[in-house]
Amino acid sequence: MQPFTEKVVQIIRIIPPGKVMTYGQIAKLAGNPRGARQVVRILHSLSRTYGLPWHRVINAKGEVAIHDEGQSNEQMSALKQEGIEFDEYDKVDLTIYRFDPEWNDVDLI
Template identity: 40%
Template sequence: MNEIEQEQRIYAVIASIPRGAVVTYGQVADLAGMPRAARLVGRTVSKLPGDTRLPWHRVINATGKISMPRESLGFDRQKERLQEEDVVVTNGRIDLKEFRWQP
Protein backbone atom coordinates (compact mmCIF):
# COMPACT_ATOMS: atom_id res chain seq x y z
CA MET A 1 0.00 0.00 0.00
CA ASN A 2 1.16 3.54 -0.70
CA GLU A 3 1.56 6.55 1.55
CA ILE A 4 -1.86 8.00 0.96
CA GLU A 5 -3.53 4.68 1.56
CA GLN A 6 -1.74 4.36 4.90
CA GLU A 7 -2.86 7.83 5.92
CA GLN A 8 -6.44 7.06 4.92
CA ARG A 9 -6.44 3.92 7.06
CA ILE A 10 -5.00 5.79 10.01
CA TYR A 11 -7.55 8.58 9.62
CA ALA A 12 -10.38 6.05 9.45
CA VAL A 13 -9.29 4.36 12.65
CA ILE A 14 -8.92 7.61 14.54
CA ALA A 15 -12.28 8.79 13.28
CA SER A 16 -13.87 5.67 14.72
CA ILE A 17 -12.65 6.25 18.28
CA PRO A 18 -15.75 6.98 20.38
CA ARG A 19 -16.06 10.14 22.43
CA GLY A 20 -14.70 9.76 25.93
CA ALA A 21 -12.27 6.98 25.03
CA VAL A 22 -8.59 6.87 24.14
CA VAL A 23 -6.30 4.54 22.21
CA THR A 24 -2.52 4.28 21.92
CA TYR A 25 -0.50 5.01 18.79
CA GLY A 26 0.42 1.36 18.57
CA GLN A 27 -3.23 0.38 18.85
CA VAL A 28 -4.14 2.69 15.98
CA ALA A 29 -1.39 1.10 13.92
CA ASP A 30 -2.67 -2.39 14.66
CA LEU A 31 -6.28 -1.49 13.92
CA ALA A 32 -5.10 0.06 10.66
CA GLY A 33 -3.46 -3.21 9.75
CA MET A 34 0.07 -1.89 10.19
CA PRO A 35 1.62 -3.53 13.24
CA ARG A 36 4.79 -1.93 14.63
CA ALA A 37 4.02 1.32 12.81
CA ALA A 38 3.30 3.36 15.94
CA ARG A 39 5.87 5.94 14.93
CA LEU A 40 4.21 6.36 11.58
CA VAL A 41 0.94 7.07 13.34
CA GLY A 42 2.61 9.63 15.55
CA ARG A 43 4.17 11.32 12.60
CA THR A 44 0.91 11.31 10.65
CA VAL A 45 -0.97 12.83 13.55
CA SER A 46 1.66 15.52 14.01
CA LYS A 47 1.14 16.63 10.44
CA LEU A 48 -2.63 16.99 10.65
CA PRO A 49 -3.90 20.44 9.66
CA GLY A 50 -4.91 22.61 12.58
CA ASP A 51 -8.52 22.67 11.44
CA THR A 52 -8.93 18.91 11.11
CA ARG A 53 -12.11 17.29 12.39
CA LEU A 54 -10.34 14.12 13.45
CA PRO A 55 -10.39 13.36 17.20
CA TRP A 56 -6.59 13.13 17.32
CA HIS A 57 -6.68 14.10 20.98
CA ARG A 58 -7.95 10.61 21.78
CA VAL A 59 -4.60 9.15 20.77
CA ILE A 60 -1.99 8.84 23.52
CA ASN A 61 1.13 6.74 24.03
CA ALA A 62 1.48 3.25 25.51
CA THR A 63 2.36 4.60 28.94
CA GLY A 64 -0.96 6.41 29.07
CA LYS A 65 0.58 9.85 28.74
CA ILE A 66 0.03 12.71 26.33
CA SER A 67 2.99 12.55 23.95
CA MET A 68 3.95 16.20 23.99
CA PRO A 69 6.00 18.48 26.22
CA ARG A 70 3.98 19.53 29.28
CA GLU A 71 4.55 23.19 28.64
CA SER A 72 3.58 23.06 24.97
CA LEU A 73 0.42 24.57 23.53
CA GLY A 74 -0.52 21.26 21.95
CA PHE A 75 -0.34 19.53 25.30
CA ASP A 76 -2.87 21.90 26.82
CA ARG A 77 -5.11 21.66 23.79
CA GLN A 78 -5.21 17.87 23.96
CA LYS A 79 -5.76 17.91 27.71
CA GLU A 80 -8.63 20.38 27.44
CA ARG A 81 -10.35 18.40 24.71
CA LEU A 82 -10.10 15.17 26.68
CA GLN A 83 -11.39 16.70 29.89
CA GLU A 84 -14.22 18.26 27.92
CA GLU A 85 -15.42 14.76 27.16
CA ASP A 86 -14.97 13.61 30.74
CA VAL A 87 -11.67 11.81 30.36
CA VAL A 88 -9.69 12.19 33.57
CA VAL A 89 -6.23 13.61 32.93
CA THR A 90 -3.87 13.84 35.91
CA ASN A 91 -0.32 15.02 35.40
CA GLY A 92 -0.66 14.52 31.66
CA ARG A 93 -1.60 10.92 32.28
CA ILE A 94 -4.77 8.96 31.55
CA ASP A 95 -5.74 5.68 33.20
CA LEU A 96 -5.73 3.22 30.32
CA LYS A 97 -7.49 0.61 32.46
CA GLU A 98 -10.48 2.89 32.58
CA PHE A 99 -10.49 4.89 29.35
CA ARG A 100 -8.77 2.75 26.76
CA TRP A 101 -11.12 1.85 23.94
CA GLN A 102 -11.38 -1.87 23.15
CA PRO A 103 -13.23 -2.48 19.85
Protein backbone atom coordinates in the same frame (compact mmCIF):
# COMPACT_ATOMS: atom_id res chain seq x y z
CA MET B 1 -1.39 7.73 -0.28
CA GLN B 2 -0.44 4.42 1.33
CA PRO B 3 -3.28 2.08 2.41
CA PHE B 4 -1.85 2.12 5.87
CA THR B 5 -2.11 5.87 6.10
CA GLU B 6 -5.67 5.79 4.90
CA LYS B 7 -6.68 3.15 7.43
CA VAL B 8 -5.12 5.09 10.24
CA VAL B 9 -7.24 8.07 9.29
CA GLN B 10 -10.38 5.92 9.23
CA ILE B 11 -9.62 4.44 12.61
CA ILE B 12 -8.94 7.72 14.32
CA ARG B 13 -12.21 9.05 13.01
CA ILE B 14 -14.21 6.38 14.84
CA ILE B 15 -12.77 7.03 18.29
CA PRO B 16 -15.78 8.12 20.36
CA PRO B 17 -15.72 11.11 22.74
CA GLY B 18 -14.56 10.22 26.23
CA LYS B 19 -12.29 7.47 24.91
CA VAL B 20 -8.67 7.34 23.77
CA MET B 21 -6.44 5.11 21.68
CA THR B 22 -2.69 4.66 21.69
CA TYR B 23 -0.37 5.07 18.73
CA GLY B 24 0.60 1.41 18.77
CA GLN B 25 -2.97 0.26 19.03
CA ILE B 26 -3.98 2.29 16.01
CA ALA B 27 -0.99 1.15 14.01
CA LYS B 28 -1.79 -2.47 14.75
CA LEU B 29 -5.44 -2.15 13.73
CA ALA B 30 -4.33 -0.43 10.55
CA GLY B 31 -2.35 -3.52 9.67
CA ASN B 32 1.15 -2.50 10.72
CA PRO B 33 2.00 -3.36 14.35
CA ARG B 34 5.28 -1.49 13.97
CA GLY B 35 3.81 1.68 12.57
CA ALA B 36 3.34 3.75 15.67
CA ARG B 37 5.65 6.44 14.39
CA GLN B 38 3.73 6.77 11.19
CA VAL B 39 0.62 7.47 13.22
CA VAL B 40 2.48 10.35 14.77
CA ARG B 41 3.34 11.75 11.39
CA ILE B 42 -0.22 11.41 10.18
CA LEU B 43 -1.62 13.27 13.14
CA HIS B 44 0.84 16.04 12.50
CA SER B 45 0.19 16.47 8.84
CA LEU B 46 -3.38 15.33 8.28
CA SER B 47 -5.38 15.97 11.45
CA ARG B 48 -6.29 19.41 10.20
CA THR B 49 -7.30 18.52 6.67
CA TYR B 50 -9.27 15.46 7.74
CA GLY B 51 -10.72 17.01 10.89
CA LEU B 52 -9.41 14.21 13.08
CA PRO B 53 -9.90 14.04 16.87
CA TRP B 54 -6.15 14.13 17.36
CA HIS B 55 -6.54 14.82 21.07
CA ARG B 56 -7.88 11.30 21.63
CA VAL B 57 -4.57 9.74 20.65
CA ILE B 58 -1.98 9.28 23.40
CA ASN B 59 1.03 7.05 24.05
CA ALA B 60 1.05 3.58 25.60
CA LYS B 61 1.76 4.94 29.06
CA GLY B 62 -1.43 6.93 29.13
CA GLU B 63 0.32 10.25 28.78
CA VAL B 64 -0.14 13.13 26.41
CA ALA B 65 2.93 12.84 24.24
CA ILE B 66 3.12 16.37 22.91
CA HIS B 67 6.27 18.32 23.53
CA ASP B 68 4.80 21.73 22.91
CA GLU B 69 3.33 22.94 26.17
CA GLY B 70 0.52 24.99 24.71
CA GLN B 71 -0.66 22.13 22.54
CA SER B 72 -0.45 19.54 25.29
CA ASN B 73 -2.52 21.74 27.57
CA GLU B 74 -5.04 22.13 24.79
CA GLN B 75 -5.24 18.37 24.37
CA MET B 76 -5.65 17.73 28.09
CA SER B 77 -8.46 20.22 28.50
CA ALA B 78 -10.19 18.80 25.46
CA LEU B 79 -10.08 15.33 27.01
CA LYS B 80 -11.22 16.58 30.39
CA GLN B 81 -14.22 18.16 28.73
CA GLU B 82 -15.12 14.72 27.43
CA GLY B 83 -15.02 13.27 30.92
CA ILE B 84 -11.51 11.83 30.98
CA GLU B 85 -9.61 12.33 34.21
CA PHE B 86 -5.88 12.70 34.77
CA ASP B 87 -3.95 11.58 37.82
CA GLU B 88 -1.34 13.60 39.68
CA TYR B 89 1.18 12.75 36.99
CA ASP B 90 -1.07 13.89 34.14
CA LYS B 91 -1.70 10.31 33.11
CA VAL B 92 -5.03 8.71 32.18
CA ASP B 93 -6.16 5.24 33.26
CA LEU B 94 -6.06 3.26 30.04
CA THR B 95 -7.84 0.32 31.64
CA ILE B 96 -10.86 2.59 31.79
CA TYR B 97 -10.60 4.98 28.87
CA ARG B 98 -8.93 2.88 26.18
CA PHE B 99 -11.19 2.41 23.19
CA ASP B 100 -11.30 -1.20 22.00
CA PRO B 101 -13.16 -1.74 18.70
CA GLU B 102 -13.63 -5.48 19.49
CA TRP B 103 -15.92 -5.97 16.49
CA ASN B 104 -12.67 -5.32 14.72
CA ASP B 105 -13.53 -5.22 11.12
CA VAL B 106 -11.83 -2.03 10.37
CA ASP B 107 -11.64 -3.04 6.75
CA LEU B 108 -15.38 -2.59 6.50
CA ILE B 109 -15.44 0.94 7.73
